[in-house]
Amino acid sequence: MDRDDLRVRDVGEFDLIDRVRAVLPDSVRALRGGELGIGDDAAIWQPTGGKAVVITTDALVENVHFRLDWTDWASLGHKMLAVNLSDIAAMGARPRVATVVLGLTGNEPVGGIEALYRGAGALAAAHDVVIAGGDVVKSPTGVTLAVTLLGEVAQGRALRRDKARRGDLVVVSGTLGASAAGLALFAGQVDQGASGGLLVAAHLRPNPRLALGNLLFDAGVTCAMDLSDGLLSDLPKILVASGVSAVVDVDRVPVSPSVRALFPDRWRELALYGGEDYELLLTVPEARFEGLRQHASEVGATLTPIGRIVDRARDSRLELRTDGKTFEVDPGAFTRSGRVNVEDALIGE
């Protein structure tokens, strides 16, 4: 049988696991110091003394969160780990150990699954993460990937959603909207043009802000989260958790020139609602912002203030200002579900 024709159903579960192990970098494959990785009932990891364990889990489902004709396997492996690394970054923690549940139909090319782990392995190696096992199950109609990632952080000091205080600036890192714009390009909603590649890359291979998360932690920032569902879905989570309201100046939300150029009628919507940017959203007392901004620029991160935390009236509210007008975010944004949805992209907006 031709190597490229080999499908998951043609090899045993053990054979598949052996192949996957073989493509992982050494540092990703094995826990150090006699600890157990892939191959027993469970993996074992010794956290650094005095640190608390940070636990996050995120799943990607075929035709909901990704399409196999829009992504390559290595990018998918990168992304399944990146979305979890982003949560660890948003806690100000250091990632350490991942497990992966692979749901496979059996029809996947074995080379594709190897590429998936090469993509995940390269990102894991870059952030000193061990992939310590998981589960392979049959998934009747599509690929499902569920990653659980453990990190560690100094006890009592993680970046939380419930620490926003009146007067804090609301700040985002990087630019917003590129990932949703990349997804729209796949959906054929506009011609791609020269700058489309960057947007597609932003969607397929998001870059979790771990260095920035650690910098925020070291600088004493206490309130942050990652932007996975879109600014207008995610900021309300901070407001509700902290019992505050916010006013955001929409015209200050940073949007890349490529998004504005390719989506002249939709760039603002993509930036506010798009999601999957995996930038960090934080609040910080105004007096400390400028120092933080300069410090962040040293690790290549831009920080942009977009609004301010204010007292809440009866409920937490998010007020948007633009062109001298003011309006409140539809409360539906508070319960908007999930990440950017491939199905939504397919049926348009």
Added chain:
Amino acid sequence: MDRDDLRVRDVGEFDLIDRVRAVLPDSVRALRGGELGIGDDAAIWQPTGGKAVVITTDALVENVHFRLDWTDWASLGHKMLAVNLSDIAAMGARPRVATVVLGLTGNEPVGGIEALYRGAGALAAAHDVVIAGGDVVKSPTGVTLAVTLLGEVAQGRALRRDKARRGDLVVVSGTLGASAAGLALFAGQVDQGASGGLLVAAHLRPNPRLALGNLLFDAGVTCAMDLSDGLLSDLPKILVASGVSAVVDVDRVPVSPSVRALFPDRWRELALYGGEDYELLLTVPEARFEGLRQHASEVGATLTPIGRIVDRARDSRLELRTDGKTFEVDPGAFTRSGRVNVEDALIGE
């Protein structure tokens, strides 16, 4: 809308999460001491000082591992946690924190998802486990449940698969075959009879052997695993990991009288290959077995020696003896995949 008609798609993700939290016992819902549970980017857990973290993950997929017309939601919630607790038991560890990835079509009754968490919550409370969050995703064609469970164990002392030594007895807890027999009853392969209820319960609500796992650990046992895939699939994993072979006396494998009575032609096959019994398989030096057996009986566990570890020749081999005959297990058993498969049950054996 009638309460019973309410479907997952009718409520928002946040509403669903609130409802799920509300049905969990207090001890299961919240981490103690200011640690974070459901509701931030990640959960935080402070392990006991000096303990190592034990990590396991197992997924259950609709129409592969369960059928919604064969189980009730509460039993499914019990089982999704039980299969992971069993892995922690097999390490001699104590379970502490779980996360759950729920893949839902949207058509599930909200009351069913609440019942799922009631079932998981009751088992979690019984074993002092906190459910600290997870992810809810859309699953296009069926329910997928992926649980990651963290436990803790004294550093360097977990029960492992690679510790079987020549001369050790091969020992199983409880009886084997009841779960596979219960599954066969659902598939209508025999009439159920009076004793069928116990077998069905063994399949739907397995009882993870945590007390026994801890007892083995305290008694200095070093080699154990849980029986999830069936004795003749699981024992080879110990043999390969430990670099040994084994001889098993098939007539000594403990099988419950109900399985023998209802499946006169198949009870042996169910016991050897059936899987999902979630009993423990261990090896122990013969001189220590009798004391261990008596000690285990004090926590209500029976231990039965079924064979012996021997040196391997070129490869690890498993030799079965019965009725004076000897035969080797089909090496295919070494790569037999997964848990008892509902699809296999449907197409018969």
